[in-house]
Amino acid sequence: MNPDNDLLERSLRHAVSDVDTSPEFTDRVLLGSRRRRFRRRAGMATTAAVVTVLVGGLAASTPAWLAGPDSTVPADPRMGEPTRGDLAKDTAFLDKVLSTWRAEGMASNNLAAYDAKDCWEFTKPAHVHWAGNTPAGPAALVLQPTRATSGNCRIEPGTSTWLALVGTRPDDGAVHVLYTAGDRGQEVFAFGPKSGTLLATEASGARGVSEKIDVGRDGTMTRRVQALSFRDGVALHRMEAGAYVERDFVVTPELPDSQGRVTKHPLYISQAALHYTPWPQQDWPRLRGALGGIHIPDDAGRRQLLRNALRHAGMTDPFSPTFEISANWSVFAALPDGRTVGVTERFADSSSHLYAVLLPGDKQSQEKLVRGEKVQQTVVYGGRTDQKAGHVLMRLPDRQGWIVASQGAVMRYRVGNQPWVPLGGDAALLPDAATEVQLSRPAALGSDPVVKTIPLT
Amino acid sequence: MTSTDETFAEFVRMRSPVLLRTSFLLCAGDRGAAEDLLQDVLERMFCRWRRIAGPPEPYARKALANAAANRWRTRSRRVAEAPLDDVLGPSEPGHEDGVIARAELVRALAALPPKMRTVIVLRFFEDYTEEQTAVALGCGKGTVKSQTSRGLARLRELISPDASELLEERR
Numbered sequence: 234m235n236p237d238n239d240l241l242e243r244s245l246r247h248a249v250s251d252v253d254t255s256p257e258f259t260d261r262v263l264l265g266s267r268r269r270r271f272r273r274r275a276g277m278a279t280t281a282a283v284v285t286v287l288v289g290g291l292a293a294s295t296p297a298w299l300a301g302p303d304s305t306v307p308a309d310p311r312m313g314e315p316t317r318g319d320l321a322k323d324t325a326f327l328d329k330v331l332s333t334w335r336a337e338g339m340a341s342n343n344l345a346a347y348d349a350k351d352c353w354e355f356t357k358p359a360h361v362h363w364a365g366n367t368p369a370g371p372a373a374l375v376l377q378p379t380r381a382t383s384g385n386c387r388i389e390p391g392t393s394t395w396l397a398l399v400g401t402r403p404d405d406g407a408v409h410v411l412y413t414a415g416d417r418g419q420e421v422f423a424f425g426p427k428s429g430t431l432l433a434t435e436a437s438g439a440r441g442v443s444e445k446i447d448v449g450r451d452g453t454m455t456r457r458v459q460a461l462s463f464r465d466g467v468a469l470h471r472m473e474a475g476a477y478v479e480r481d482f483v484v485t486p487e488l489p490d491s492q493g494r495v496t497k498h499p500l501y502i503s504q505a506a507l508h509y510t511p512w513p514q515q516d517w518p519r520l521r522g523a524l525g526g527i528h529i530p531d532d533a534g535r536r537q538l539l540r541n542a543l544r545h546a547g548m549t550d551p552f553s554p555t556f557e558i559s560a561n562w563s564v565f566a567a568l569p570d571g572r573t574v575g576v577t578e579r580f581a582d583s584s585s586h587l588y589a590v591l592l593p594g595d596k597q598s599q600e601k602l603v604r605g606e607k608v609q610q611t612v613v614y615g616g617r618t619d620q621k622a623g624h625v626l627m628r629l630p631d632r633q634g635w636i637v638a639s640q641g642a643v644m645r646y647r648v649g650n651q652p653w654v655p656l657g658g659d660a661a662l663l664p665d666a667a668t669e670v671q672l673s674r675p676a677a678l679g680s681d682p683v684v685k686t687i688p689l690t
Numbered sequence: 691m692t693s694t695d696e697t698f699a700e701f702v703r704m705r706s707p708v709l710l711r712t713s714f715l716l717c718a719g720d721r722g723a724a725e726d727l728l729q730d731v732l733e734r735m736f737c738r739w740r741r742i743a744g745p746p747e748p749y750a751r752k753a754l755a756n757a758a759a760n761r762w763r764t765r766s767r768r769v770a771e772a773p774l775d776d777v778l779g780p781s782e783p784g785h786e787d788g789v790i791a792r793a794e795l796v797r798a799l800a801a802l803p804p805k806m807r808t809v810i811v812l813r814f815f816e817d818y819t820e821e822q823t824a825v826a827l828g829c830g831k832g833t834v835k836s837q838t839s840r841g842l843a844r845l846r847e848l849i850s851p852d853a854s855e856l857l858e859e860r861r
Contacts, residue, residue, distance in 0.1 A: 241845075244790035245815040248719070249711035255725065258710075259703045262729050266698070266736035518707055533700045561703050 256516040259561070309394035311362050311436070312376055317465035318365030320373070327361050329408060330373040330399045334359055337410040338377065338397060356380045356392065367432065368471045369425020371408075372400035374434065398422045398432065421484050423472070431470040431482070435463050438486045444472045445481040446550055446581035452588060452614025453547040454581055458489050481582065483552050495552070515578065515585070515618065515625065517562035517640035521658040526567030527575070528596035529603055535563055538603045539577050542590040546612040550581065560585070562640070566662040567594060568633045574662070576627060576636045578618050587615030589627055589636065624672055626687060628665075635663040635670070635689055643673040643682075646689075663689070698739050701746055702732055709750055715811045716758035719796030731757050751816060752826045755808050790849055798848035802841055809837040810845070 320326050338359070357378040364373040375397045397413040403426045414420045420437035424430055433439035441458040448454055461468035461484075472482055489495050529535050543549050563577040573594045578585045591611040592599065598608045615627040624639035637644060638660035645653040646667045653671065656663075663670060667689050673682045706728065713724040731753045735746065742749050799807050805827070812818040812826060813834075823834045 240790070241814045241842075242817070244792075244795050245715060245811070248792040248795050249714050249815075252707075252711050252714045252721070252724075254706045254710050258706055258725060258729070259699070262702050262706070262732045262736075263699055265729060265733045518703070532704055533697070536700065 253518070308378065309376055311466075312357075312360050312378065312394065314362070316361045316364060318363040318373075318467065319465075320364035320366060320371055321361075323364065326371055327364055327373070330361055330364065330375060331359060333399050333408050334375045334377070334397060334410060338375070338413070354380055362396065363434075363465060363467050365465070365467065365469075367400070367425070367430050367469050369403075369430040370401040372398060372424070372432065374420075374432075374467070375399055396420050396434070398424065400424055423482070429472045431468075431472055431484070433461060433468045433470075433484060435466045435468070439468065439484045441485040441488045442470055442472070443483050443485065443552065445583070448581050448584075448586060450614075452586060452612070454550055455493070456483070456551055457493075458485055458495070460488055485552070515560065515562060515620065515640075517560075517638070520562040520564070520638060520640045520660060522562060522564035522576075522638060522660045524564065524566035524658075524660060524662055526573035526594050527565035528599050534603050535565065535575070536577075538592075538599060539563060539575050539588075539590060541602050541605050542575070542592060542610055543579065543588055543612060545607055545610070546590075548588060548612060548614070549579065562638070564636055564638050564660045566636065568629070568662070570631065570633060572633075573599070574629060574633070574636065576615075576625070576638070578625070585618045585620070587618050587625055587627055589613040589615060589629060591629070591633070623674070624685075624687075626670070626689075628689075632665040634665045635667060637661055637663060637670050637672075639672050639674065641674060644670060646670040698736050705747055705750070706732070709747070709754065712751060712811065712816065713754055713758075715796075715799065715815055716754060716808060718800035718802075718807060719792075720800075727754065727757055755812055755826050756828070758804060758808050794849050798845050801848050802844055806837045806841040806844070809834055810841045813838055 315321070316327065339355070355377055359375050359377045362374045362376045364371070366372075377395045377397065378392065379395055380392045393415060395413050395415055398411045399408060400411050401407065402409045402411065411424050412422050414422075417434070417436045418438060420434040421439050422432045424432070431442055439461055441460050443456040443458045446454045446456055459470070461470060485495055487495055527535060529538055540549065560578045560580075563575055565573060565575050568574055568591070571594050572591050575590045575592065576588070578587050580586075589612070591613070592602060593608055593610075601608050602610075611630065613627070613630055615625075618625060624637065624642065627636045628634075629636065637646075640659050642659050644656040644659070644661055646656065646661075646663045647653045647669050648664070648666050649668055669686055669688055671684060671686045673684045676683050709732075710724055710728050713728040714721065717723040717727055731750060735742065735750060735753065739746075799810070802810065808827065809823060812823045813820070818826065820831050820834045820838075824831045827834070
């Protein structure tokens with residue numbers, strides 16, 4: 234490379250030196266991925282403008298079902314049933330539901346921006362399966378027979394019946410198509426303000442709901458399950474679990490036994506919530522937290538180690554929902570007594586909780602833990618984390634010291650009136666005798682750093 | 691959590707900050723567009739996660755490069771981010787610090803056609819060879835050569851003289 238090319242390369246790197254993802258970026262990607270996977274599985278990919286839309290007897294072109302028999306999936310028997318629910322006779326509302334579906338049904342599900350192909354078509358008029366009042370306002374379930382069209386759409390050919398939830402969207406107060414489910418197991422929806430209203434069809438297999446994780450004083454996590462009550466083929470449940478209900482709740486296909494155990498996995502309800510609140514946890518993707526004592530070289534392995542250690546201690550979600558997300562930071566340090574400590578946080582019950590795992594310092598034991606095998610370990614619960622503080626601080630048992638961390642901070646500590654001892658990174662293991670730690674963080678350009686002195690008591 | 695979900699989540703969490711930097715340059719400094727582009731690429735990768743052979747990061751970079759050219763066709767429909775002049779402080783390093791000032795550089799990148807900009811980013815930020823760049827973009831080596839040459843020439847025109855005179859073609 235000549236020096237001139239080096240200038241361009243250096244300049245490009247400088248231009249991105251402070252570019253970082255926003256705190257909720259990972260969550261947005263995961264949510265979007267689940268939605269996209271669902272749509273792909275359900276075979277929904279087309280442009281709204283060119284498909285044959287046949288709803289409520291409104292034909293846009295030759296009825297598609299005349300073109301050939303459907304044979305892949307038997308017709309949904311609910312198509313032949315009368316509309317159920319306490320608004321089943323409200324013709325004005327039913328008309329509004331169907332007109333909303335006609336206007337938005339195809340467009341709300343299309344993947345035209347990515348596939349740009351006509352991948353499915355509506356084969357019969359839509360049918361309102363259920364219409365009723367809910368805690369989030371009037372809502373209805375619309376059944377729509379569809380067929381995948383031929384062509385390179387990367388979807389399975391054949392027919393299926395979608396079920397769509399039409400209801401009031403909190404942001405504009407108007408009736409819209411809120412969700413569309415492509416198979417029965419997906420017919421569980423959370424909608425309305427804070428996604429606090431749960432609606433499940435009997436066909437979904439849902440039998441119980443757990444609104445949140447209960448975190449005990451020792452940091453253990455448990456769940457209570459409430460039975461869903463079905464009427465007219467639909468269960469409605471009002472969830473009161475705080476600001477992060479869409480993160481906390483799970484729907485189960487069975488009720489727990491007398492010991493509180495369930496044997497089946499919770500339902501995969503990836504489409505259950507539009508509202509998605511970022512977790513209140515430290516966002517420290519660049520925290521330099523490897524302070525020694527850890528023999529697992531990669532971050533993924535270290536996360537697995539912590540996850541398994543906490544799971545063995547009963548300090549993870551007992552229902553292990555899909556996409557359980559751990560923190561994007563951890564601190565590992567070699568302890569004076571030869572053990573290793575790993576510190577991280579876990580989200581539960583609308584809050585983030587701090588945990589320290591004290592584990593053997595040898596490589597073999599740590600690799601066992603990564604594989605899910607049990608080893609001698611001690612887990613210490615550090616309580617709910619204070620996001621506003623901008624740092625985490627935790628005293629370790631057996632006089633092993635203090636763990637302090639704050640991404641981007643310059644730190645130092647002292648013992649009594651002795652001189653301050655500077656620390657190297659933005660995480661550290663302090664001696665147990667330390668009495669004060671000082672964190673200095675850069676402020677706005679032209680301003681002095683923000684200095685915080687914390688007594689260690 | 692399924693293993694697919696878990697490994698994908700880990701990949702997104704760990705590698706997004708790095709991938710965003712490439713995306714930022716491909717989008718010529720438009721931070722919002724860069725996140726949108728990366729999110730789009732990652733979501734697509736999730737659907738194919740089990741079928742991606744080899745390490746996922748090179749796949750993501752290649753997908754980013756290809757998506758950048760296509761994505762840009764619709765750029766005019768989205769609201770642009772705040773102009774860089776508004777967000778960069780007065781102490782922004784410049785030529786005296788041995789680099790081209792960011793605002794100047796991304797403004798010049800923005801003036802390049804999408805494919806030319808992508809070639810420049812792959813060659814000088816990702817350190818791709820001409821062959822690797824050609825493979826990533828599905829074009830010939832000759833195209834990469836010509837796009838590089840014209841891209842550098844255009845950059846020289848667009849940035850201030852004291853920096854532009856330092857820009858030469860990579861051998």
